[in-house]
Amino acid sequence: EPEVTQTPSHQVTQMGQEVILRCVPISNHLYFYWYRQILGQKVEFLVSFYNNEISEKSEIFDDQFSVERPDGSNFTLKIRSTKLEDSAMYFCASKRTGPNTGELFFGEGSRLTVL
Amino acid sequence: GDSVTQMEGPVTLSEEAFLTINCTYTATGYPSLFWYVQYPGEGLQLLLKATKADDKGSNKGFEATYRKETTSFHLEKGSVQVSDSAVYFCALFGSSNTGKLIFGQGTTLQVKP
Numbered sequence: 001e002p003e004v005t006q007t008p009s010h011q012v013t014q015m016g017q018e019v020i021l022r023c024v025p026i027s028n029h030l031y032f033y034w035y036r037q038i039l040g041q042k043v044e045f046l047v048s049f050y051n052n053e054i055s056e057k058s059e060i061f062d063d064q065f066s067v068e069r070p071d072g073s074n075f076t077l078k079i080r081s082t083k084l085e086d087s088a089m090y091f092c093a094s095k096r097t098g099p100n101t102g103e104l105f106f107g108e109g110s111r112l113t114v115l
Numbered sequence: 116g117d118s119v120t121q122m123e124g125p126v127t128l129s130e131e132a133f134l135t136i137n138c139t140y141t142a143t144g145y146p147s148l149f150w151y152v153q154y155p156g157e158g159l160q161l162l163l164k165a166t167k168a169d170d171k172g173s174n175k176g177f178e179a180t181y182r183k184e185t186t187s188f189h190l191e192k193g194s195v196q197v198s199d200s201a202v203y204f205c206a207l208f209g210s211s212n213t214g215k216l217i218f219g220q221g222t223t224l225q226v227k228p
Contacts, residue, residue, distance in 0.1 A: 031213075045217065
């Protein structure tokens, strides 16, 4: 069964460092998303991406964040200068149909720990 | 704006007990509604969904009915198992038309043998 894959599963970084989280969405999907979940809290939307551009972003997704689909298969989230409060589980998701139909398929997540 | 509210957890039940996790929503129009489950140390998995009023979603013994009149989508299971222990999230598609999911805060279920 096709699945969304994310790497790394866990990354530890120093405050101020750049981090890139990688995702490979399901191959025929067209809509891509990043969410985050701070430990024990709700799952929060960060950004949606369609047709090679951001379609929506939340107030969390400030200038320190960026997304890219560099090669037609990967979908990356970059945090330019990490802060302590960026420590969270980051989930990538994709869907084939859209925008408000079908279902989102989530990856297993990348846990980011900022020291 | 769009929002989802779930009952506070944790919910602790004995095996074979009846489960209800309440979920109510605020939204423009009639969005698709979802329940996702997160087992310990894992990602989010879709449990069930309903796309229009009075639809009943069901999977693995879990059910939820889309109630337009009460703006609710309560999750139920007749007889829970230890393996159902997880965090359950109610969610809906936001009205921004980008396919964004809006999640409730999650309800932790612990089932004791």
